[in-house]
Amino acid sequence: MTRKDYIAVAEVLRIARTIYDHEPIDHIAAGLVNIFAYDNPRFDRGRFMCATHTPSPHGAIYGRGRALKAARRHDAAGMLVA
Numbered sequence: 101m102t103r104k105d106y107i108a109v110a111e112v113l114r115i116a117r118t119i120y121d122h123e124p125i126d127h128i129a130a131g132l133v134n135i136f137a138y139d140n141p142r143f144d145r146g147r148f149m150c151a152t153h154t155p156s157p158h159g160a161i162y163g164r165g166r167a168l169k170a171a172r173r174h175d176a177a178g179m180l181v182a
Contacts, residue, residue, distance in 0.1 A: 101136065101139060101140065106136060106143070106148060107151070109132060110148055110151035110152045111151075113125055113128065113129050113132075113152040113154070114151065114152050114153050117152070117153055117154070125152075125154070126154045129148075129149060129152045129154045130149075130154070132148075133145045133148055133149060136148065
C-alpha cells in the first residue's frame with residue numbers, strides 16, 4: 101500500500117468515529133495498524149492512530165511531533181490533507 105492509501109483509510113476511520121460508536125472503530129483501527137505494519141516495516145503506528153483520532157489503549161496520547169502535526173492538517177471541510 102502507498103501513503104495515499106494509509107491516509108484514505110485513516111480518513112474513513114476518523115469520519116466513522118464521528119458517526120458510529122467509538123469502541124468498534126477503535127478496535128478496527130488497532131487491527132489495521134497491525135496489518136499495515138506487517139505490510140510495511142516503516143509504517144508509523146502512532147502517526148496513523150493519531151490521524152484516526154483513536155486513543156491508545158493505555159490512555160496515552162498518540163502522536164508527538166510530526167504525527168501530531170499530520171493529524172491537524174485538515175482543510176475547511178474537515179478532510180485530511182496529505
